[in-house]
Amino acid sequence: MFEGLSGRFGDIFDRLKRRGALSEGDVDAALREVRVALLEADVALPVVKEFIERVRTRSVGADVLKSVTPGQMVVKIVHDELVDMLGPEDATIDLSTSPPAAILMVGLQGSGKTTTSAKIANRLKTRERKKVLLAGLDVARPAAQEQLKLLGDQVGIPCLQPVIGEQPIGIARRAMETGRREGYDVVVLDTAGRLAIDETLMAEVAAVRDVVSPSETLLVADALSGQDAVNTAGTFNERVGITGIVLTRVDGDSRGGAALSMRSVTGCPIKLMGVGEKIDDLENFQATRVAGRILGMGDVVGLVERAQETVDQAEAEKVAKRALKGQFTLDDLGAQLAQVRKMGDLNGILGMLPGVGKMKKQMAAANVDDRMIAHQHAIIQSMTPAERRNPKLLNAKRRKRIAAGSGTTVQEVNRLLKQYQQMSGMMKKMGKLGKKGMAALGGLGGPGGPGGGLPPGMLPPTR
Amino acid sequence: MNTEPEENGKRRGWFQRLRDGLSRTSSNLTRGIGDLFTKRKLDAEALDDLQDLLITADMGVETSAKLTQALGAERFDQEVSGDEVRSHLAKQIAAILEPVAVPLTPDPARKPHVILVCGVNGSGKTTTIGKLTRQFGDNGLKVMLAAGDTFRAAAVEQLKIWGERAGVPVIARATGADAAGLAYDAFEDARAAGSDVLMIDTAGRLQNRSELMDELKKIVRVLKKLDPEAPHSCLLVLDATVGQNAHSQVEVFKEMVDVTGLVVTKLDGSAKGGVIVALAERFGLPVHAVGVGEQAEDLRPFDATDFARSLMGLADD
Numbered sequence: 001m002f003e004g005l006s007g008r009f010g011d012i013f014d015r016l017k018r019r020g021a022l023s024e025g026d027v028d029a030a031l032r033e034v035r036v037a038l039l040e041a042d043v044a045l046p047v048v049k050e051f052i053e054r055v056r057t058r059s060v061g062a063d064v065l066k067s068v069t070p071g072q073m074v075v076k077i078v079h080d081e082l083v084d085m086l087g088p089e090d091a092t093i094d095l096s097t098s099p100p101a102a103i104l105m106v107g108l109q110g111s112g113k114t115t116t117s118a119k120i121a122n123r124l125k126t127r128e129r130k131k132v133l134l135a136g137l138d139v140a141r142p143a144a145q146e147q148l149k150l151l152g153d154q155v156g157i158p159c160l161q162p163v164i165g166e167q168p169i170g171i172a173r174r175a176m177e178t179g180r181r182e183g184y185d186v187v188v189l190d191t192a193g194r195l196a197i198d199e200t201l202m203a204e205v206a207a208v209r210d211v212v213s214p215s216e217t218l219l220v221a222d223a224l225s226g227q228d229a230v231n232t233a234g235t236f237n238e239r240v241g242i243t244g245i246v247l248t249r250v251d252g253d254s255r256g257g258a259a260l261s262m263r264s265v266t267g268c269p270i271k272l273m274g275v276g277e278k279i280d281d282l283e284n285f286q287a288t289r290v291a292g293r294i295l296g297m298g299d300v301v302g303l304v305e306r307a308q309e310t311v312d313q314a315e316a317e318k319v320a321k322r323a324l325k326g327q328f329t330l331d332d333l334g335a336q337l338a339q340v341r342k343m344g345d346l347n348g349i350l351g352m353l354p355g356v357g358k359m360k361k362q363m364a365a366a367n368v369d370d371r372m373i374a375h376q377h378a379i380i381q382s383m384t385p386a387e388r389r390n391p392k393l394l395n396a397k398r399r400k401r402i403a404a405g406s407g408t409t410v411q412e413v414n415r416l417l418k419q420y421q422q423m424s425g426m427m428k429k430m431g432k433l434g435k436k437g438m439a440a441l442g443g444l445g446g447p448g449g450p451g452g453g454l455p456p457g458m459l460p461p462t463r
Numbered sequence: 464m465n466t467e468p469e470e471n472g473k474r475r476g477w478f479q480r481l482r483d484g485l486s487r488t489s490s491n492l493t494r495g496i497g498d499l500f501t502k503r504k505l506d507a508e509a510l511d512d513l514q515d516l517l518i519t520a521d522m523g524v525e526t527s528a529k530l531t532q533a534l535g536a537e538r539f540d541q542e543v544s545g546d547e548v549r550s551h552l553a554k555q556i557a558a559i560l561e562p563v564a565v566p567l568t569p570d571p572a573r574k575p576h577v578i579l580v581c582g583v584n585g586s587g588k589t590t591t592i593g594k595l596t597r598q599f600g601d602n603g604l605k606v607m608l609a610a611g612d613t614f615r616a617a618a619v620e621q622l623k624i625w626g627e628r629a630g631v632p633v634i635a636r637a638t639g640a641d642a643a644g645l646a647y648d649a650f651e652d653a654r655a656a657g658s659d660v661l662m663i664d665t666a667g668r669l670q671n672r673s674e675l676m677d678e679l680k681k682i683v684r685v686l687k688k689l690d691p692e693a694p695h696s697c698l699l700v701l702d703a704t705v706g707q708n709a710h711s712q713v714e715v716f717k718e719m720v721d722v723t724g725l726v727v728t729k730l731d732g733s734a735k736g737g738v739i740v741a742l743a744e745r746f747g748l749p750v751h752a753v754g755v756g757e758q759a760e761d762l763r764p765f766d767a768t769d770f771a772r773s774l775m776g777l778a779d780d
Contacts, residue, residue, distance in 0.1 A: 036524050042706030045519045109729060110585025110702060115615075140757070141590075142624035147617030150638075154616070195732040222585065226521040226706025228734035235733075249584065253671040254708035277584075277614070370673070 022073060027059045030074040041255030041294045044230035047264045055081050079291055086260060086287040091244060091269035093124065094215050100133070100179030100187045102212040106205055106240055107220035108232060109193030112248035114144060116220050116274055117190040118151035119282040120246075123272075125157055126280075130185040135160040135175035137168040137208065138192035148190050155279055168192070172208045187212070196235035205240055217242045218271065221262055223249045229258035230265050237266040247285070248274040257294050328424040330388040334380035337373055376416050378406035391417060496545045496775075505543050510535045513548065520737030520774060521706055526744060530555055553768075553775040556740055560767035565749035567595075567724060569604060570695060575653040575661040577686060577693045579646075581679055581720060582700035583712060584667030587728035587754060589618060591700050592662050593625030595752075597759035600629050604659040609649035610635035611642040611682065614666035622664050632656070642666065642678065643685040650689050663694070670715035683720050697722050698751065703729045703736035710738075713746050728754035731761070735774060 031052050038048045059077050095101040103120065105113045117134060124130040134152045136159065138144035145162045152159040160175050172189055179187040189212060194201035209217060219233060219242045236242055245266070247259050250273040263270055270285040322328060380388065382405035387393050394402075394417065396410075403410045496516060503509055510531045517527035534551055569576035578595075580588050592608060599606045608626050610633055612618035619635045626633035634649035646663050653661040665682065668675035686693040699722040701709055716722050730736050730753050739750060750765040 039518050040524055040707055042521075042708070045515055108704060108732065110587055112585055141621070142593075143617040143620035146620050147615070150616035195729075197733050222702075222704070224583065224702075224705050224708045226704060226709075226734065226738065227519045228521070228704055228732070229706075231733045232704070249669060251672070252583070252669040252708065253711055254706070258706065 022059050022062050024060050027056060027074060031056060031059075034074075034078055037296060038257060038260075038294065041257035041296070042226050042229070042261075043257035043294065044227050044261035044265075047230060047261045050264070051081065051085065051260070054085075075295070079295060082260065082291040082294060083287045086263055086270065086285075086291055088269055089285055089287050091271045091285065093120070093271060094243065095124075095128075095130070095186060097215045100176065100184045101216075102176065102179075102214040103186060103188045104205075104209060104212060104214040104217045104240075105188065105190050105220055105246075106217060106236060106242070107193060108195065108222075109141075111193065111220045111222045112274060113193065113220045114138070114147050114190050115151065115277075116218075116246050116248060116272075116282070117148060117188050118155070118157070119274065119279055120218075120272070121152065121157045121186070121188045122155045122279050123282055124186055125155070131183065132157050132186045132188060133160060133175065133179050133182075133184045134158070135171060135187060135189050136162060137171050137189055139166070139168060139171075140192040144190075144192070151279065168204060169207055169211055172211045176212050189214070196232045196239075202235070202239045209240055214243075216244060218244050218246050219262070219266075219268070220246045220248060221258065223247050223256040223258060223273075224252055224254045225258035227261075230261040233262035234265045237268065242266060242268050244268050244271040246270075246272045246274065247290075250290070251275045251281070255294050255296065256290055259290050260294060328427050330380055330383065330391055330420060331385075333420055333423070334377060334388070337377040337380065340373055341370075341377065375406070375408050375412060379403075379408055379413055379416050382406040391420065496548050503542070505535060505538050505541055507535075517552075517737070520735040522737035523707055523710075523741040526737075526741040529744075549775040549777055553771045553777055556774060557768045557771035559740055559743050560750070560765075560771060563743045563747060563750050564765045564767040565724070565751065566764040567696060567698075567751035569599065569660045571659065573695055575607065575650075575658040576695045577650060577653075577690070578660065578662045578696045578698060579665065579682065579686070579694035579720065580662060580698045580700060581665045581716060581722075582667060583669050583702075584615075586667065586700045586702040586705075587726075588612070588667065588700045589621050589625070589664055590757075591698075591726050591728060591752075591754065591762060592622065592664050593628070594754070594759045594762035595662060596625060596629045596631055598762065599660050600631065605657065606631045606660045606662065607649065607653040607656060607658040608633045609646055609661065609663040611646055611649075611664045612666040613638055613640045613642050613645065618664070618666070643681045646682045647685045647689065650686055650693065654689075670712050670719075676715065676719045679720050696724060698724055698726050699748075700726045700728060701738075703727050703739075703753075704732060704734040705738065707738065709742060710745065713742055713748065717746065717748070722748060724749040724751040726750075726752045726754070726762075727765070731755045737774060739770070740774075 034055065035048055035052055038051065039045065043051070055074075055078055058081060059074055062073065062077065093103070105117050105120075107113050114136070121132040121134050125132050134148055134157055136145035136148040138148075145159075149159040149162075160171065160178060162171075163174075166174070168191065175187050175189060178184070189208070191205055191208065192201070194205065196202065217240055219236050221229060221233065225232070233242075233245070245259075245262055245268055247256070247270055250256065259270060262268075270287075270290075273283055273285050273290075275281045275283050322332065379402060382402045383394075387398065387402075394413075399410050399413045403413050406413075496513065513534070514524075514527045514531040517530060518524060522530070530552060533555060534548065538547075538551075567578075569578070580592055582588050589612065596606050596608060606629070608622055608631060610619040610622040612622070613636060616638065619638060623633050623635060632652075634645065634652055636645050642665065649661060649663065663682070665679060666675070668679065670676065683694060683697075697720050699713060699716045701712065705712070713722065713725070725739075725742070725748055727736055727739055727750060736753075742748070743750070752762050753765050753770070755761050755763060
């Protein structure tokens, strides 16, 4: 339902001719769209307003770089400003105190504190060779302490033995004593989820803080959060005094605007982000990546990373070169389909691409899904090498054979062939346009038309 | 939560709880509306500002625009007061929500009525099941639970504790076991035991993780082997703090496992859950219950008018 910011801008700026500098009118029109895009991405309203003002000041009169349109220029300024506001990226966990250093984990119910506690403990243990103790202070949720202990067991990190009936402050005190006595470097304290407006529980966590004097108090916050993130983060910061934010569920498909809200209202850096369910799915915060997502420009960095992990680079480059020369064969198409399948779920990949909103709809309409790619791959695999090199060989009889061999229908075979023709035609054209044409492919969706296959250009990584 | 000092007095009514929760920030909203419309003409600028305010309640750009436009169409260029605006919007919102305020009532003809509970991580699935268990039990229904979250550490234990509290059997296997197999066995057990309701917990999953969504589909597929109509209800548990991603959650879960209704949790916080309004417009799925606190009775049937009025910060009448 969301369209990327670049897509929104397209309409406004298509009408504008290139100019020397951005006028106030250009900027105003663009910023209206930026505003809506940010709100749809769950950035809190006050933060949006402040952000827009900053961008306005920076944009009006800014020189439009030679190679870009005014719209792209505004997007660039917005993006840069967003990265600035989201940063810094290199915030580390501060353990500079006489050991044991306490890390206090706080947040709403269900934000992911317990899992994140174990992830951080594991990270400190493996990366910084710290001796870490976990302590579960959540006596409210049934089995919360067991959960922490089980997670600790998985990675060989000890967890303070729970004592039935012991209250959070008592547990915290005992955890720090144990930490001192047994020579731990770090004690990670996992607290119960609480609402920012619950005075009693907020007082409790403040009391825990006073007992342990943490070197870090980390607010664990869900990247799926809405407008209220700004209130939550603000209140936690006022009442408990946080030193950093851990953003969880960044592997979801939310736009993650809450990150900007919280960063801006607390002034605390986002230190880490949770990107999956496994214990080592915890990464350093990457402002560029999150900025791209908020703007709906896609998680291009993530996509490139994923592609680099799975795509055979040499092969991809070979295909790209041949494609540009107009020698794109069915073999190449098959290889690309195989690589797309290796990268995982199509929707997941598409979610990472810029301006995909529109395209997703088109693809749904054209019934492009993972299964279809599997089918197409099977069709190509059912051809003989000679047929793949020279599709002209494919007469009706051969097509029938291929359909039977791949468990599809002749119609599907025909559709694939037509798609292949369109693609190779498009690529020939692009080859003529040269490099510029390749860049234009970033726009996707448009000229491929409905039913157009996967844009092949998405695969060859640029590096 | 077994000790909550505030709780020792008379138990507050659900509306009061909801209002207390919502009022903390709907007060921002209503104060905002009050500020906007003390002697102000309802012009384009005022409507824009109003739309902004609704967006801060997570209603989304589209729904907020629609609501303000409707108001503008009726009262454009007239002097309006904050109260008028509030009650007008509350009425509009209540009208949108009325059709979806449908409580969850297990079909007594089915033994058991199978309820599959799904949602993203941390939305409150297990807690919701725990609360529903108590309520069904209080209504004299025989309940059985299936601990289908075989992924998260100690999720099985968490559900078992809820089961013990309510004195109902919990079918469980070790963490890492196949959830679909467990669901199948639990269905058979519940039939044999003559249970009225079987609630199946599932692991939290982000809707864009297709391999996890396939697992969920498998649970449904396996249940259908025993009864083609099972699961008879499929609840999606949504966290009220969630923003516009709720759209994607409902869309994908609905497509994958044919969600029949929503439960909205954590409405006692400062999050306003305005996204429910947008969801009601777009999907029309019943909202069976809302969670307004940690006690079992804090899971309440959803009342459209109460919710709309609380959202707009209007007093009970």
